[in-house]
Amino acid sequence: MEYFVQQLINGLTLGSIYGLIAIGYTMVYGIIGMINFAHGDIFMIGAFVALIALIAIGLTAGAGLVIVILALLLALLIAMALTAIYGWTVERFAYRPLRTSFRLAPLITAIGMSIVLQNFVQVTQGARVKPLQPIVTGGYEIMRTTTEHGEFIVLVSNIQILIILTTVLLMAVFALIIARTPLGRAQRACEQDRTMAALLGINVDRTISLTFVIGAALASVAGLMYLLYYGVIDFFIGFVAGIKAFTAAVLGGIGSLPGAMLGGLIIGLIETFWSAYFTIEYKDVAAFSILVVVLIFMPSGLLGRPEVEKV
């Protein structure tokens, strides 16, 4: 039981990170119907910018709580702003010229951009892994039992609390943006019918650009969380995380925002529980298998709208 609770907490933390990345996939897919393969690498860029910002700020280990919080916030803002520019540029450079082109063309440029971003970071920052000293430490003990093997303590670390809280907060803000603001309305309009939205005076290009900006900013938050949680990043983290997050988006029903979050949590939980109770080597196989099984029985994901076939 205690072991289960501990894994549940770990799984929710991982799922939150996946969910934040998955939103970028699902939003872009909803609005222009393309798989943004470079999004995982945007997440990686976010992690790197956050790492560089944290080192530049020069946080020392013994800093007080207020200073740590301020430094993290500053790093977060820098990472969000700069990663958003990356997201905007990728869209402007590789996707917008192909807006009216056929469906596979932006998919291929997305794969191209993914290769570019990965190798850009590899060339400029080196291929070695980048470790970061733990910044957020400590935690709370929520359960303790004594078994024949010794004591088992269920811990919630501060960083886990931070990740889950930030995710919940960002999701709330994000849901509010989509539901209430003119930008959110424009996004939903573009999602339904781009031509009609343009006829009604919505700047479609601007809306799509902002979608990429928001997606990249959320991915950079995920990048910072990943950096703080695992304490080590390299130029290749975007690939695996990106595929998992995309799987999460498809699992939840691509185009659906709550679906992305739900899918992220499910993938995170499956991975964690599979590693905990079975073999760690096959955790990705487990996640992908669940995806296949779900799609066989629910071809448009858990919360996705069924596709209407028009003649």
Next chain:
Amino acid sequence: MAAGPAPALAAAPAHSLRAGIIDALIAAFIALAIAAPIIGLRTVSLEGGLALTTRWGAVAIAVAVVFAGRLALTLLWWPRHKPARRDSAGRRLLARARDSGLAERAMLLLAPALLIFAIALPATPFADRYVLDIGILVLTYIMLGWGLNIVVGLAGLLDLGYVAFYAVGAYSYALLATHFGLSFWICLPLAGFLAAMWGLILGFPVLRLRGDYLAIVTLAFGEIIRIVLLNWYDLTNGPDGISRIPRPSFFGLEFDRGEGGFAAFFGIGYSSDHRIVFLYYLILALALLTNFVTLRLRRLPVGRAWEALREDEIACRSLGINTTATKLTAFATGAMFGGFAGSFFATRQGFISPESFVFLESALVLAIVVLGGLGSQIGVVIAALVMIGGFELFREFEQYRMLVFGFAIVLIMVWRPRGIIASRTPSIFLKERKSIGAESVGEGRG
């Protein structure tokens, strides 16, 4: 990076110098924001953790390049090339028709020329071992591209996990040859058969899925197969891979110095190049077989059903075409050729490991198919020559070549969104064969 050849930012008249400079300044500013953290600040490992070193010179160069490039684009390139874009639709159609007419005529000559070149290459004086190795590599990708073209180009099913079949073929040959001592010529059809079976197995569950759901499931299958190969240590030897895979023989004659070897049998001096030349012709023959079968299949009912499926699945179903069987045959046929290519890869390398079958390979083959022009056989050849051959040319710039490679994919796609060969010759025609613009051909929707 900010300078893309799209018209939107240049809303101001592109001819005016002032507007051009302002536009270029904006681009340069964005380049600064992008370059400053990642290029300007490099993380280096010190004893106490990570520290930063600065490289502002490189940032300045990057920003200056973007500024100059953007300015040159707005002032010199676009004023000359943009008017063509703003032509009336009718003119564009005419221009396209002229283009495709030319392309068609060029293609008629190009294909035999390339074939003759490919056959004659080993006999030419500059064909050393290095050139032949590159030739083998390019031909392998051409074969994979042609195989995937059946699935993506003809049947319109987006497959992001094609490398799985390549891996199945390679491991089938490697395992059959090392455990049971079967020769290459027995294993080759077996590997193709096994890969086709895997195509069927993977095809079944995904038949109900459409479009991008199919894409992600094929991607997932590709990853699953790779992970299983990586971790099933008893069978596949895990990350260490399988080594000492037997080389192919020339109808039973080994390429060695011994008595019964190839060189001794034909009474010529032994040379290690014989095997390379043989491998070259082997992959050429396999690739041509793929091409030939594809071209013939296109004229059979099943091939027509594939193309009909790509154009409109609902119309297909209402005309009584069994879409399930049609999709499965496309999947299995494509997989079979992937399997052939895989077993060739295994016998050429003599060593395989899961590292060779990563997603990037699938992406690369798909990029070759789409860059060449979906469904175009000669397009695949050109794209593979440009991408793989070009990639080899940059060998000295080991670090930067993947970066250049990624940019090349993006730029070619933006330059020719329909692929390099953007016209199609219909499979069925009345009286006269006319090539049509690719715009009027359907694409992979799944």
